[in-house]
Structures are given as C-alpha cells and as structure tokens.
Amino acid sequence: MFGKLKEKLRSFIKKVEENVEKEEKEAEKKGILEKILMVEIKEKDVEEALEDLELELLEADVALEVVDALKEKIKEKLVGKKVRIGTDKEKIIEDAVREAILEILTPPRKIDLLEEIRKSEKPYVILFVGFNGSGKTTTIAKLAHWLKKNGFSVVIAASDTFRAGAIEQLEEHAKRVGVKVIKHSYGADPAAVAYDAIQHAKARGIDVVLIDTAGRSETNRNLMDEMRKIARVTKPNLVVFVGDSLAGNAIVEQARQFNDAVKIDAVILTKLDADARGGAALSISHVTNAPILFVGIGQGYDDLMPFDEKWFVERILGEENA
Numbered sequence: 001m002f003g004k005l006k007e008k009l010r011s012f013i014k015k016v017e018e019n020v021e022k023e024e025k026e027a028e029k030k031g032i033l034e035k036i037l038m039v040e041i042k043e044k045d046v047e048e049a050l051e052d053l054e055l056e057l058l059e060a061d062v063a064l065e066v067v068d069a070l071k072e073k074i075k076e077k078l079v080g081k082k083v084r085i086g087t088d089k090e091k092i093i094e095d096a097v098r099e100a101i102l103e104i105l106t107p108p109r110k111i112d113l114l115e116e117i118r119k120s121e122k123p124y125v126i127l128f129v130g131f132n133g134s135g136k137t138t139t140i141a142k143l144a145h146w147l148k149k150n151g152f153s154v155v156i157a158a159s160d161t162f163r164a165g166a167i168e169q170l171e172e173h174a175k176r177v178g179v180k181v182i183k184h185s186y187g188a189d190p191a192a193v194a195y196d197a198i199q200h201a202k203a204r205g206i207d208v209v210l211i212d213t214a215g216r217s218e219t220n221r222n223l224m225d226e227m228r229k230i231a232r233v234t235k236p237n238l239v240v241f242v243g244d245s246l247a248g249n250a251i252v253e254q255a256r257q258f259n260d261a262v263k264i265d266a267v268i269l270t271k272l273d274a275d276a277r278g279g280a281a282l283s284i285s286h287v288t289n290a291p292i293l294f295v296g297i298g299q300g301y302d303d304l305m306p307f308d309e310k311w312f313v314e315r316i317l318g319e320e321n322a
C-alpha cells in the first residue's frame with residue numbers, strides 16, 4: 001500500500017537532512033560549532049528538495065493544488081526551525097512532514113456516522129454516487145454489513161435500473177449480508193425505486209436506507225440529471241461519493257463533477273489495498289472539503305475500514321507496512 005508515496009517522502013526527508021548536515025559541517029569548518037548549539041534550517045536547504053518532491057508527488061497522482069498546499073505547509077514548518085547540534089534531524093524533518101500531511105488530510109468537519117444515524121429521524125437515507133466500476137455496489141453491501149453489526153436495520157434501494165445485471169448483482173450481495181432490496185424492473189424511474197424503499201423503511205421502522213445508483217460520468221448528461229432528481233425526491237441525509245483510489249488523479253475530477261450536480265457530504269475510497277500511489281487518498285478530502293468516511297481494503301464484506309488520518313500518515317511515513 002502506497003509504496004510510491006512512501007519512497008518519495010523518504011527521499012525528501014533524506015535530502016533535507018543531508019543539507020542540514022552540510023550546514024553543520026560548514027559551521028564546524030569555520031570553527032564556530034563550539035560557539036553555537038543550534039543550526040537553523042534555511043530556505044535553500046528545503047527549496048531544491050521540495051522542487052523534486054513536487055514532481056514526484058504529481059507522479060504519485062497527488063492533485064496539483066494539494067501538492068502546492070503541501071509544499072507551502074512543509075516549508076512553513078521547516079524553514080527557520082532551529083535544530084540542536086547532534087540531534088536526530090531525520091526525526092525532526094519527518095515530524096514536520098507528518099504534521100503538514102495531517103493538516104492536509106484533516107477535513108473541516110468530521111462525521112460520526114453511527115451518531116448521526118442514532119440522532120436522526122428514521123430512516124436515515126444515504127445516497128451513493130460514483131463512476132462505473134468504482135466499487136459502489138460492493139461498498140453498499142459492506143456498509144450494510146457494518147451497520148447491521150452496529151445494531152441498525154437496513155434496506156437497500158436498487159436504483160441502478162440502467163446497467164444490465166445491476167439489480168441481480170446487488171440482490172446477490174444483499175442476500176449474503178442478509179439485507180432486503182427494494183427493486184423495480186430495468187428502465188424504471190430510479191427516484192421512484194428510492195422513494196418506495198424509504199416508504200418501506202418508514203412503514204417498518206427500519207433505521208437506514210442505502211440507495212445504489214447507476215455509475216455515471218459527466219458525459220452522461222441524462223444520468224447526471226437523473227441523479228439530481230433522485231436527490232430531490234429522497235432528500236438524503238448523506239450523499240456519499242464512492243471513488244476508486246486506483247483511478248488516481250481522475251477521481252478528484254470525478255468528485256468535483258458530482259459535487260457540482262449533487263453536493264457530496266462524504267467520500268468512500270475503494271481498492272486502497274491495491275493502491276501503490278496513495279495520491280487519491282491524499283488529495284480528495286482537501287479538494288472536496290468532504291471527509292473520507294471509510295476505505296475499502298479488499299473484496300470481503302468486512303474489508304471496509306473507518307478512515308483515520310493518523311493511520312494513513314503512518315502508512316506513508318512510519319515503519320508500518322500493511
């Protein structure tokens with residue numbers, strides 16, 4: 001997971017460390033080392049390494065605006081910092097990078113989904129949107145499974161009435177996790193299916209309605225309009241964008257398009273287990289202002305993990321290598 005990002009950040013830390021050590025050596029040569037206890041990290045110690053890092057982050061699919069923000073933050077934290085002679089410089093530089101990444105990753109607001117559901121009127125409605133093949137259907141089944149484990153009853157609306165096989169695929173997943181699906185036939189109005197699922201939940205006191213929708217792209221104008229209609233009719237408590245982390249930078253663009261059509265409240269990133277770059281995960285919250293709620297880390301129903309920024313940062317900076 002995220003091997004590329006990790007490698008690039010390591011190399012940045014190394015370069016800055018070498019530059020600071022050079023400063024230390026120069027001071028030693030000038031014979032002033034005994035007089036000073038600290039070396040200051042100068043802009044020139046960081047600048048060149050940051051230029052290299054910029055290219056490398058872009059290669060790792062980090063969005064341009066996120067690269068810029070990250071560079072600024074790293075610079076802010078490092079330049080002018082005084083490092084005591086003989087201390088572990090690598091650790092000091094690493095901590096600054098860690099703080100910068102955490103700031104980038106931490107969204108303006110967090111969502112405690114279980115708490116939101118608990119305090120909401122029944123049913124709590126979640127609308128899932130995303131491109132084709134992003135892993136939406138699998139993710140809905142995983143989330144249904146997770147919600148059940150947390151004591152909530154769930155029903156799923158088969159509002160992808162567009163793609164052949166979508167309803168059967170959803171029913172198969174739902175059967176395996178023991179959740180009912182409300183469906184119409186193919187070609188039916190997806191908003192009507194979602195509406196029925198909500199009525200069903202209301203009549204039976206079901207806690208949560210999960211609405212599956214057809215995967216779409218901005219070129220599918222009709223599908224985007226249809227998405228707006230589903231949102232209008234169902235007034236979801238939460239709109240979740242499901243993005244395939246392997247799509248890298250492209251998912252930031254996808255998320256923007258959905259955000260324009262129906263405002264995204266949260267993100268679930270799938271296939272993180274296969275993501276060597278990590279750029280999408282680093283970028284998406286910052287660009288959309290929506291928190292990453294969960295990440296998909298495999299194909300099993302338990303392979304959905306609540307997202308934790310610290311966990312992510314440890315994966316790209318720490319020793320851990322899950």
Ligand SMILES: Nc1nc2c(ncn2[C@@H]2O[C@H](COP(=O)(O)OP(=O)(O)OP(=O)(O)O)[C@@H](O)[C@H]2O)c(=O)[nH]1
Binds near residue numbers: 132
């Ligand atoms: N490795 C891995 N595979 C995943 C993950 N999530 C989903 N997948 C796989 O991705 C593929 C596509 O998932 P679907 O759920 O069918 O995708 P979808 O977005 O519903 O597709 P559309 O109906 O076309 O929108 C399936 O083979 C899933 O098993 C994940 O977190 N990790």
